[in-house]
Amino acid sequence: MSVRNYRLYWLGMAVSNNGTWMQRIAQDWLVFSLTGSSFAVGVTTALQFGPMLFLGLFGGLIADRYDQRKLLLITQCVLGSLAVILAALTLTGNIRVEYIYVVALGLGLVTVVDNPARQTFVGVMVPKELMRNAVSLNTGNFQLARLTGPAIAGVLIAAAGPGWAFAINALTFVATIGALLAMRVSELQVLPRAERAKGQLREGLRYVAARPHLLWTIVLVFFVGCFGFNFPIILTAYAGTEFHGGAGLYGWLNSTMAVGSLVGALLAARRNVVTVRMLYAAAAGFGVMLMVAGATPWLWLFLPVLAVTGLAGVSFNTMANSTVQLATDASLRGRVMSLYFLVLMGSTPIGSLIVGWITEHWGAPIALGVSGVVVVLAALGCGYLAARQAGLRISLDPRPGRRHLVVAARG
Template structure:
C-alpha cells in the first residue's frame, strides 16, 4: 500500500473491530503487565504534579515574576527541542524497559537535589534553572521511550485504549498531586514537596523491575546506521495525516499549554489568592482531563477530523476562560478546557502511534515529543512576557487563540486540497 493509500485508510478504518479488540473503556487493564505499569505511573505522576506545583510557586516566590516562571518552563523543555528525536532514536535501538529504569533513577536524583537545596536554604533561581535543564535532558530520553513502550506492554488491539488510560491515570494524579503539594508548601515548606517526589520515584522503579519480560512484545531493535533521523522525517513527510497531526500538536504544545505561567498569574493577580487556588485550578483541569481521556479511550476509529475539532474546542475554551467575568465562570470553563485538552492529546498520540510502523515508532514519537514539548522554550517566555507586560488575560487569550487559528487553518487546507486537485486535473485535461 502506498503512503497516500495508507493515509486514507488509516483515517477511516476502525483500530479494533469488536469488543475483544478494545471497545471497552478499560480493556487494556486485562493485560497484567499493563496493570503493573499503570500502578508505577500512579506513583511517578503524583510526584510529578507535587513537584511541578512546588517548582512553579517557588520560582514565583523567589522572583515575583510570571516571566521567570515561563523561563523555568522553557529551560525544562529546551533539551527536548534539541535532543527529542535523538531520544526517540535511542528508544528504537535499545530495550525500552532498561532505559526507563535508568531515567527513573535520574529523575529521582534531580528531585532529591532540589529538596536538599531548598530545605537547607541554598536554593536560588540560578539553581532552579540549572536543574530544570538537567531534568529536561532526562525527559528528552524518558518521554519518547515511555510513549513507544506502551506498544510493547499491550497487544496492538489495546494500544489506543492503553494510551488513553495512561493519560487518564496521569490526570487522575493531578487530582491528588496539587492538593498534596499545596498542603506541603503551606505546612512544612516547598523543599519537602521535592523530597516526596524523590521518594515516589521508587514506585515506577519497582514496578518496571517486576514486569514479566516474557509477556512483553518488544519491537526488533534497529542497528546503528547513518541517516536514521532523516529517514524518519521522510517517513512522516510521506504520510500527510501523520504530519498534520504532529504539526498541530506542536502548535498546541508551544502556545496552548502554558498553564504554569497563566494559571499562577490568574490565581495571584486576577483572583488575589495564593498557592491553594493555583492547586485548585490544576485539580479542576484534572477533573475535565480524566473525562476527556476516558472519552478518548472509548474511541475505535482514527480520524484527523476529530483531532481538528478537539483542538479548536480547546482553543475556544481557553479564550473564553481568559475573559471569564468571575471565579465561578472561570472554573466551569477550566473543566471544558480539561476535557478537550486530554481528548485531543490522547487521540492525537494514539493515532500517530497506530498510523506508523513499529520500527519507526520511537523516532516518530521522538519527533512528536520534540514538537509537543520542545516548543515550550519558545511559547513559555512569550506567554510570560505578554502576561507580565500586557496582562494575564491577554496572555491566556493568546494561548487559546493560536491553537484555535491553527486548527481552522489546517481544516481549511484539507478542505481545499481536493478542490485544488480537481482544478489541476482539469487544467491537465484542457492542456
C-alpha cells in the first residue's frame, strides 16, 4: 500500500469487485425469475466462463504483447458498457433471457483479455520484492467483496429489483477507470513485450513443461480446483439435508467461509518468502481440513472448521498464484498466467460433476472426505514428481531430533 499506483488500483478494484458480485447475484436471480429454470442459470454461467477455456491462452498472449494499463482501460470500459446495457434493458422492462445470454457471452470474451492483463499488471505497478504481498492483497480485496457484494445485492434486489444492481455495477467501473487514469505512468515498471512471431502459444506451453516448479504447481492447481473448490454444491447440501436449514443457513455457511478466506488472504500478504515445500504443504493442509470438515457432524463445530478450511484454501491459492508469477519471465507471464487460470477455472466444472454425483448418492460429508483425500494425494504426488524431475531426492527420517523431511540433490 506504500506504492501510490497500487494503492489507487486496489481502492478502485475494491469498489468494482463489489459491483461485480452484485451483478453476478442479480443476473442469476433475473434469469431464474424469467425462466424458472436452473438449467438456464447454468447456460448463463457457461456462456460467461466458457470463453476462458477456449481462448484463455490467446488472452495471455495479448497481455504479453501490449501495455497492460491500456488494455485494462479498454476492458473496463467495455465491461461497464455491458452493465449499462443490461441495466437499461431491465429497468425499461425490455429484458429477455436471450439478451442476458448475449451480455454474458460478451462478459466472457472481455474477461479472456481482462484476467491475464490484471494478473500481469501487478508486476508493472510494484517491484518484484513486493509482488507476493500485492497478489495476496488482491485476493483479500476479492474475498472482502465476496463477503459484502452479495449481501448488498440481496437487499437491493428485494427493495428495487435487479436492474438497479446492474446500474450500480456500471457506476463502480468509474472507480477503476479513474484509478488507472490517475496513475503516474513514470512510476510503472517497464517490462519486456513479446514480439509478434509464430509459435508463441506453444512457446508458453514449452516454457512451463521445461520447469518442474511451474509444471507441477499448475498440475496441483488442477486437482485442487477440481476437488477442493466445489463449495456451492457442498454447502447447499449441508444447509438443506445435513443441518436441515434453509437459505438463511446457506448464507451463514458462505459468510463463514468468506471470513476465513479473507483472513487467509491477509495473513498471506504478510509472508514475503514462500518455498516450494511450503506450497505443497499448504495444499496438503487444505486437503486435511476438507477431511476434518467432512468428519464434523455438529453445526456449532462445523462453522469454525469451515472458516479454517477457507483460510487454508485461499492460502494455497495465493501462494500458487504469486509463486507462478514470480517464477515466470516477464515476457511470458501473461501466457503462463492464462494457462494457470484456464486450469483453475476449467477444472472446477469437471469436479462439480464428480463431487455433485458423490454428494447426491453418498452425502456431503463423504464428498468432502473424498475431495480431501484427492487433494492430499495430489499434493504428495506432485511434490514427489516435481522433485524427481528437478533431480532431487526426498527422504523421510522419523527419528526424534532428526530433520524429518530431507530434500537433496540425487547422487
